[in-house]
Amino acid sequence: MSELLIGYARVSTDEQDLTAQRDALAAMNIGEDRIYVDHGLTGSNRNRPGLREALAACRAGDTLVVTKLDRLARSVRDAHEIADQLASRDIKLNIGGSVHNPLDPIGKLLFNVLAMVAEFEGDLIRARTREGMKVAKAKGRLRGKPPKLSPAQERHLVELHAAGEHSMYEIAELFSVARSTVYRALERAKSTGDSNPA
Numbered sequence: 605m606s607e608l609l610i611g612y613a614r615v616s617t618d619e620q621d622l623t624a625q626r627d628a629l630a631a632m633n634i635g636e637d638r639i640y641v642d643h644g645l646t647g648s649n650r651n652r653p654g655l656r657e658a659l660a661a662c663r664a665g666d667t668l669v670v671t672k673l674d675r676l677a678r679s680v681r682d683a684h685e686i687a688d689q690l691a692s693r694d695i696k697l698n699i700g701g702s703v704h705n706p707l708d709p710i711g712k713l714l715f716n717v718l719a720m721v722a723e724f725e726g727d728l729i730r731a732r733t734r735e736g737m738k739v740a741k742a743k744g745r746l747r748g749k750p751p752k753l754s755p756a757q758e759r760h761l762v763e764l765h766a767a768g769e770h771s772m773y774e775i776a777e778l779f780s781v782a783r784s785t786v787y788r789a790l791e792r793a794k795s796t797g798d799s800n801p802a
Contacts, residue, residue, distance in 0.1 A: 608666045609698070611639035612658040614675045628671045632701065650682070659686075664694040673699050673715075674722040683719030687712070752785050761786065762793040 611634040613625035622641055629639050640661065642654035655676070662668055668690060670676045676699075677683035690697055697704045699718065705711040753761065761779060764770050765786075776783045 608638065608661075608663070609634045609669050610658050610661050610666055611669045612641070612655055612676065613639060613671070614642040614645060614652070614654065617644055625671045625675065628700075629669060632669055632698070634669060659689065662690075662693065662695045667696040667698050667703065669698040671700050672722075673718045674725060677719060678722055678726040680716070680719045680723050683715070683722065687715055687719075752781050753779060753789060758789045758793070761789050765790060 609632065611629035611632075613622050613629060615622055615625075622643065626636075626639060626641075630636070638661070640654040640658035642652045645652050645654075658668060673683065676697075677686055687697070691707050694707075697715070703711075704715045757779060761775060764775055764778070765772075770778070772783050772786055776786050779786070
């Protein structure tokens with residue numbers, strides 16, 4: 605039986621597009637039926653069904669192909685576990701056209717360096733995100749979700765509840781919100797001493 609190329613592609617969010625990765629894999633002569641994907645899953649997520657299927661499709665002598673190592677793993681530990689699994693099953697790894705044999709000492713060294721770079725890039729992205737959020741918070745731009753009800757709606761909701769003529773479910777229906785929103789509004793009114801409005 606001839607050796608097969610098995611492709612794997614991944615994007616971290618549902619908004620991202622897999623087209624570039626699919627095109628790159630197709631350019632390496634990998635048929636659409638042999639490309640496995642994970643959509644909306646980060647590289648640090650250990651539960652990736654597409655990767656499991658890609659690894660299951662590989663047999664001894666086959667090659668798993670990814671466009672970049674960070675599509676496969678975002679941590680050195682994860683990369684090592686995948687490399688060990690490939691090596692134990694005699695499967696080669698092709699990263700963007702460069703074949704790495706996990707059993708070969710030089711291939712192993714290069715793979716380890718790439719894994720460290722991928723983890724470093726992930727750490728940098730997380731650090732930049734945290735830094736950006738701090739700056740936004742300091743400038744008052746980071747506020748979280750807007751409230752579901754305006755102050756006037758909350759006062760009306762509290763009045764209806766105080767009258768005792770409607771159940772929590774009915775109040776939630778009236779304002780088109782979840783019951784948890786009703787409970788939070790009542791808790792806020794209680795904490796501000798406004799539970800029995802005039």
